[in-house]
Amino acid sequence: MKNIKKALMTGVSYMLPFIVVAGMTIAITGILTNYFSVTSDAVTKLNGFAWTVMGFIPPIFGAYVAYAIGDKAAIAPGFIGGWIAANPILENTSASGFLGGLVAGLIAGYLVNWMKKLPFSKTFDSLKSMLVIPLVSSWVIYFLMAYPIGIAVGALNTAIINGLLAMASNTGSAILLGAILSAMCAFDMGGPMGKIAITFVFAVWSDPSGLGFLANAAVFPGIMVPAISCGLAAKLAPKKFTESERDISTNAIVTGLVGITEGTLPYAFRDPICTIASNMIGSAVGGAMMMGLKISCSGVSGIVGIPAASNPLMFVVCIAAGVVVSTLLQLFFKKEPKSDETKEDSSVDYKIEF
């Protein structure tokens, strides 16, 4: 299970730059066209190409999920599997998207690992790595993805997206969804829970309903509120924070503004319950407002994404509301720090191997 999680994270890690490029290019060309009424053909073409870059995302994801398990040899079949996941071969199978890419990458990785162990006489060793493994693994992935998996995972993916769409179109549960997504990000500040929330966003990113951009907007509070609020609170109530927390407060605000949540970590380590709870509540408020007002955004990275929001003013208001709530909660509930706060936990979860 741990290996699967690592493979998922590796896939996410390698596809992130593609998501940034696609998202930001769509955002910027969109702004030029819609806000500044630029009607240049070059801009339109660039916008179109940005959607092409979106298409690179599933295969890259599949490729690097596979890489995490099977190393270099697994990249080709993983890439192919990811591609088919997003571009089904058979009629009447729906794209299995992200989940399909994950499944394809995992199968490709394990298959390649198994094939590496097959006995080949020495003369055929290079044939094994140059021809047999890539060809056989890719064909296997092709048939698996195009037929049984394409059908099965496609159904599951559609079910999840329809579920999320239903939540999003019903105003009551949309608000709840927005709150949950942001709270997840605020909970572990760049850790696995937040990554799952972001994974939801990516999974529906290119859904034609636009759910992807709605969900994307809803996680902005979760990413920005924690760091900004901690830094702000440290400036407004210096006595309730340690010297090092005051030192890093400006950094926390700035990094929070560009969408890097990790600036909040030092605060969370020293005073976990108060910090994380305040951040989760503030983020949930921001996320709920975002979804409730049906604001969408195709950008990333904090304030850089503001111009790409469907309603930039309200976008900022939602995030600001989250910051205000979290900061006030921290100012109210935080106690002054005790003298020595650098105790470490006594148990660490690890293993030694050779």
Add this chain to the structure above:
Amino acid sequence: MNVVAVCACPTGVAHTYLAKKALENAAAELGFTIKVEAQGALGIENEITPEEVAAADVVILAIEVEIAKRERFKGKPTVTVPVQAAVKNPKTLLKEIEQNLREKHLIK
């Protein structure tokens, strides 16, 4: 104790470097020598050489994603921990590893 370590988290901009710093500081406090490589968003930084691996007692991988160039560490005692473990408890981690290696007679 002579340590080499690699830190790698998915986004590769924050946790990776927090873990690197935490391990370096903790090692300094304990009197260990350490070299920490970061595999961040832009790739490998402060790359560990084969000679450094050979001279090390242990390899620590504080990772949440698969790393590149893992073959360098083949045959060395390797400890794999989540990135958070290195960020939160670097000293405890290093001390427990040292004790563990002593019990196995891998270091003096």
